Amino acid sequence: MSEFTNKKDERVKQLLQFAQKMMTSEDKARLVQANENLIRQIFPSEVIALFDCLVLEHPKQNYSQLKKATNKMLHLFHKPLLAYPAIQPPKNSFLYWLAQSNQAMENRLKTMKIAIKSLNKTPTDQEVRKQLLEQLKQLQQFDKHYQIKENVLFPSLEKHWPDFHCVQLMWSYHDDIRQQMKDLKQVLSASELNLQQMNKLVGDLFFNLLAIRFREEHILFPQILETIPEKTIQSLLEDSREIGFPFVVPAYDSTDSDVVFSNDLHVNLGTGQVSAKQIQLIFNHLPVDITFVDEHDTVRFFSTPKKRIFPRTKAIIGRKVHHCHPPESVHVVEEIVSEFKAGKQDQASFWINFKDEKILIQYFALRDELGEYKGVIEVTQEIGAIRELKGEKRLLDWSAE
Known part of the structure; x- marks a missing residue:
């Protein structure tokens, strides 16, 4: 096994050298010809290992050059990848x-x-x-x-x-x-x-x-x-059920995946005591999306309001926050978290147009009673209706219509 691994590592090194030269060489045809055997024998696992190396050594906020180069390389890899005897996904998987x-x-x-x-x-x-x-x-x-x-x-x-x-x-x-x-x-x-x-x-x-x-x-x-x-x-x-597949409808497992509470113990929050079930209801009835990331940059919780703005699934729990954002914008998130940890900032706000709605996205640093950084919450809210408010509507003006 170790001999096989060493051979694979050596091929990936050769592929990486080839890819790096492809990004700078002016005589690409000659370069391709010199590496014809390497290209002809490419495996999916080698492509993944190669691109992993390229991504790690490339600036995240600018992938344009990398994408142009990988498009050319994948064009060269097309025939051997097409011929690879891949395992087919089982039906309904x-x-x-x-x-x-x-x-x-x-x-x-x-x-x-x-x-x-x-x-x-x-x-x-x-x-x-x-x-x-x-x-x-x-x-x-x-x-x-x-x-x-x-x-x-x-x-x-x-x-x-x-x-x-x-x-x-x-x-x-x-x-x-x-x-x-x-x-x-x-x-x-x-x-x-x-x-x-x-x-x-x-x-x-x-x-x-x-x-x-x-x-x-x-x-x-x-x-x-x-x-x-x-x-x-x-x-x-x-x-994937919450997001839903486009154009097709899988036969999902009918098992009830709702949270089950083993007891009705209450948590003393300082200003009152509530049960775990009540905490869940409170979070999920707020008209905002909330995601909590702890002091180790790990996603620990997200709320599930009736209408989510951006998708979230249980798969993100335990995931590092910098893996939850597109590569071109992740450096901004990392900068915000860095500023929060250093105590230089306590919040950051952004607003965007998204699917004909005006969305407010806010990040808040969480600190304990000693001022120690304990994480960050992301709060996302649709504010179109709020921006259109005019005059006043007092409590006595309320009606159930």
Whole structure:
């Protein structure tokens, strides 16, 4: 076994040297030719190990150069990865349903191509443009596929793989796709259609969607099936229930997963005593999303209000907070936490437009009676209705209408 591991490590070192040269060499054709045997024998596990190394040595907030290079390398790896005798996900398993939603996504792209072709022939056809906008709106539901990966699958990979950092690169591609969908919607909604811009966005969007599908099904899934216990993989299906798969409906386990309280002991909070059940009810009825990260940067709790703004799953419990954010923005979160720990700041506030809503996101440092840092809570709230308040509405003006 050790001999095999050493050979694999040596190949990964060679692949890393090849990848680094590919990012700087002006004679890439000659470089590819010199490494033809290395490329021809590539395995999914080696791609994951290679990309893990590349991510660790690259600045998180700027992946543009890295993504261009990895796109070229994955193009070279395409044939050997396609020929790799991968284990197929069992029917009705977690990975099976991810693959099914991928197929449904590709079917929608084929339908969209018809409208795109028609619009290129007749750019002034408002009916076709409206049709394409509606198809794009439906396609945007595919974001749930990426949310499941980011909030359910990736946390599990962090626990089982030493070389899990490669998923940060995949998350960055997810964000590219999200932005491309938004940009395409804006172009299609404009009073005058910019056909050249539309075609560029469509090309980039389709390429990224299909490229990520290939990387999932020919790199990520085979390695998961070879390295992670089947029972663990299957448990992720239930964890994905809250988000829900796009375009497909799995047969979830009907087991009741509600919290069970073994007793009704009360907790003295200083200003009153409440039971564990009452604490849960209080958190889950506040009109905000709350996530608690302890002083060791580990996620310990999140509330489950009736309407969540951003997805959360139980898979994030025990996860390091810097793994819960996209690579391009994680450095900001790390900076905020660092400022909190140093006692330089106690809160940070941001507000964004998200799905036609105005969202306020606030971070609050938690400190004990001695002023020692004990963690941070993230509080997220939809404030559109609050911003529109005018005048007064007093308690006596209340009615149950």
